[in-house]
Amino acid sequence: MPFFNISDLIWDETIYPRSARKQQTIDAYGEALTAGATFPPITIQPVVNYPAPNTSLSEILLLILDGIHRWSAYKVLGLTEIEAVIWQEQPLDYATCKDDMLLESARRNISHGDRLSQTDKRQVARDIVSRDPNYQLSEEMLAGSLGVTRQTVNNWIKDIRARQKASRDSTIHRLNRLGWTQQKIAQVLDISQARVSGIINNANFCIIDNLITQGREMPYIAGHLNMDLATAWAIKLMGLKDQEKFKALGWGLRTWDQWYFNDCDDRFGTDWPGRIPAQLVAHTLFYFTDPGDLVMDPMSGGGVVPDVCLLFERKCQAFDLAHENTRPGAILAFLNADWRDFESIPAKKESPDHAITLFDFHRLLSETGWQLTHRIECPLSSERLSGTLVQRMQDKRILGTVSRTLLIAKHI
Incomplete structure (x- = not known):
């Protein structure tokens, strides 16, 4: 039976089926070793892709599956080697086989030594099931590995499965x-x-x-x-007319071509840099689409567009890649603002070469087969700029921008 350097073995608490080591057990094992007793080998497993400091993911490391108390007693006594058997000779991928190792570790700790308590078994079952949303592990399999009945496992995990x-x-x-x-x-x-x-x-x-x-x-x-x-x-709100949904959400419906929305509705989308207000998306859908139309969002970010499409019963494909296969007649809604180096350059000295404006966006759309049909103003709030910044801008004659424009274009 091979021996391994104790310092090369890793105790990973996430694949250890106990809430903690028992010092009393470690002390008893240490006393027995000092008296000349011998212990069966511990069980270890080679793994790759282990997130250990100062190691590469391709490096093979050795995790302890069974025998933590024996390993700890050896360390306390200053011993440098310990006898061990390997569970699977082929190194396992840590990320994908983590639960397999936890379950094997639990199985080995129900029949010998300081056996697992019911509390420990319950926690193992709940930890594994929490990471198994697709029901890959059956209750029978868990019950067999933990040495309990299927009904016991069901009682432990039924709230998670629900x-x-x-x-x-x-x-x-x-x-x-x-x-x-x-x-x-x-x-x-x-x-x-x-x-x-x-x-x-x-x-x-x-x-x-x-x-x-x-x-x-x-x-x-x-x-x-x-x-x-x-x-x-x-x-x-399913089945309501679009106007009724605006009312139910407390948004109001803008009739003119200036949509002043700055506060994001936390009910839709997640916090994301550059997040677009859901109200603005809803107005775009109201005026330029019908229920059942397909909407594509090539810069989905925090998911505001699919959330609002869901609400207003539009179909949606959302991703973060450019989409080049739009059909003639497709409508594009493009929200953006002039970009200028306005926080450091006086307006008089700004260079057109260092700016991207609405005119550039218009030109690019025209050159790629889009015909502009609407321009809707969606201004930003000036309150996003602090008083100190505003004073500095005024002193240096820097012209800020709160303009933001929604361009509506049709593919020709």
Whole structure:
């Protein structure tokens, strides 16, 4: 049986199935070793892609799966080597095999030595299931590895599985409403197309109306159903006319070609640099699309556009790549502002060579097959500039900008 340098072995607490080491056990093992006792070898596993300091991801490291107390007792006594067996000869990828190692470690700690408590077993089951949203591990498999009944495992994890199921079902309904095919949804979520179809066809959202009748607020309802807030709002307002949705959301509907929105509605999209107000997206959809139209967002960022499309019953494909295959008649909404070095250069000395303006955007669109149809002003708030900065700009005759323009163009 091979011996390994104790200092080369790593104790990874995330694949150790106990809440902590027991010092009493370490002391007892140390006393037995001093008296001449021998212990069975510990179990280790070679891994790659381990996030250890000062090591490359390709380096093979050795993790302890079984025998932490014996290893600790050897270290306390100043011993330098320990006998060990290897679980899998081929090095495992740490990231993808982490739960496999945790489960093997638990299995080895239920039949000998200082055995796992029920509390430790329960935590192992919950940790693994929390990272298994696609139900790759069955309750039977967990029960066999932890030395308990299937019913015990079910009692430990049923709340997690319920949340995962609700979250998965919510994702399926969201993607379906955004125009994804059932086949594509099944591929992305790694479940059968028949299962996707069943979830879509058997949807019953009356519970949202019931919770509203009880006086529950939308954040509570979304959390209760384990769905994102935008999806909850979309289901609540489903079937209403666009104008009715504006009213229900408390946005108001702008009739003229100046849309002054600066505050982002936290119900839609996530915090993201350059985040666009959902109200602005909604107005663009109202005037330039119809329910059921397909909207493409090539710079999706925090996801405001797909959230608002979901709400207003438009299909949406969102990504972060340029899309060149637009068809004739497609409509492009392009929101941007003049870029000038206005915070350091007096207006009189600004160089056109160091600026990108609305005219440049117009020219680029025209050169690539787009015909401008509308220009809508969406100004920024001057309050984003501090009083100190404003005074400095005035002293140096620097001209700031709060203009922001939405260009609407049609592909010809």
